[in-house]
Amino acid sequence: MTLARTGEIIPREKVNLDKKYPIYIADTIGVSSPYQKLHWHDVLEINYIKSGSGYYIINGKRFEFRQGDILLINSNDLHCAYEVKDLVIMVIEFDMSWFVSSLRYDPEILSPYKDMGSHFTNLLDRTSPHIGELRTLLLEMQQEHEQARPSYISLVYSHLLRFLSCVNRYFRLEDARQCSSANVSSLQLEKMRQVIHAMEEKLSHPWTLEELAAIVYLSPSRFSDIFRRAVGTSPLEYLIQLRLEHALMLLEQTQMKIMDVAMECGFRSLSNFNHLFKKHIGQSPKHARMRQHHTPTLQK
Incomplete structure (x- = not known):
């Protein structure tokens, strides 16, 4: 725990x-x-x-x-x-x-x-x-x-x-x-789990690096270094991934407007949301919703 x-x-x-x-x-x-x-x-x-x-x-x-x-x-x-x-x-x-x-x-x-x-x-x-x-x-x-x-x-x-x-x-x-020596200690991993949990609990919050680091009482530079070694990417890049995955789920499973999806997932600009979604997901939010609605149900 x-x-x-x-x-x-x-x-x-x-x-x-x-x-x-x-x-x-x-x-x-x-x-x-x-x-x-x-x-x-x-x-x-x-x-x-x-x-x-x-x-x-x-x-x-x-x-x-x-x-x-x-x-x-x-x-x-x-x-x-x-x-x-x-x-x-x-x-x-x-x-x-x-x-x-x-x-x-x-x-x-x-x-x-x-x-x-x-x-x-x-x-x-x-x-x-x-x-x-x-x-x-x-x-x-x-x-x-x-x-x-x-x-x-x-x-x-x-x-x-x-x-x-x-x-x-x-x-x-x-x-x-x-055996490969551990890049991150068990205590450091627990701290990163804590930060990830906070991100997931409040996806729409406008997190800053300083706020995330403060959760585990680390300096921003030290926190960023440990997070990158534990996760393989920077804290803010990982936060974007979490937000985009949640956005994709909302587009597929709800009728929320694309602007509302962007706001719900912490994006303050629709143009920025569209850009990042296409960059990471490989298609536009509009296309993701259209494809989902036109995908036939597979029969077992």
Whole structure:
């Protein structure tokens, strides 16, 4: 948990999983706007890149990935993903409590997450002779999950258990210096989460760099440096991204006038809103609304 200056608690993103079967497995095509925003959640995550390429920013570090890569994302990792080309990712999210009984027999089963940053890295070594075994386990796990045949829960659990065991055995880096050193400390990450939360809560507020820095009691220059290392962009550029993503949602899901959308999202000038929207989204606000209203509903 993160404590804000006003005393409220900023929680991790809550992922609701079935208590009897606490795992989510699905393919995602591209990267939707919510995952381009920095977020953290209360589950452990595995990503298998089925095709295409892109990059993650995880705790201020950039990880370029391509087809065949496997990434582990911890429950306290501040992260976001970006697509470069033709991206399809198998996303697996699971509750660590599912392995409580296994920890009695193998207390190191969750080491790939527990020792992340000291003996493991988020992006597993793609040159390892054992990477193929991990890919096969993930594909078999997904097949069992989707087909849901008798005893599929046990088989999904056993595949995940074997996956974690193989990562722990074959991908552990005994020399901690082989792990990328953190660009940002855990305390600094908590401060950046606090600022991001404030941005999201008051998107229309005319934030200045000085105001954002004051939330976490840092000088503007120091704050800007830490934020850029943690997020990969400047605070005000990130604020623009948040505003534009919210604007796109309003254009797609409401009948608000474009001027009202601009004002609601913190843009004081319609011309500036139109310019930034086209620059970042790739089309004008008017075209985004027209396209949404003329897109036929896909039938399952």
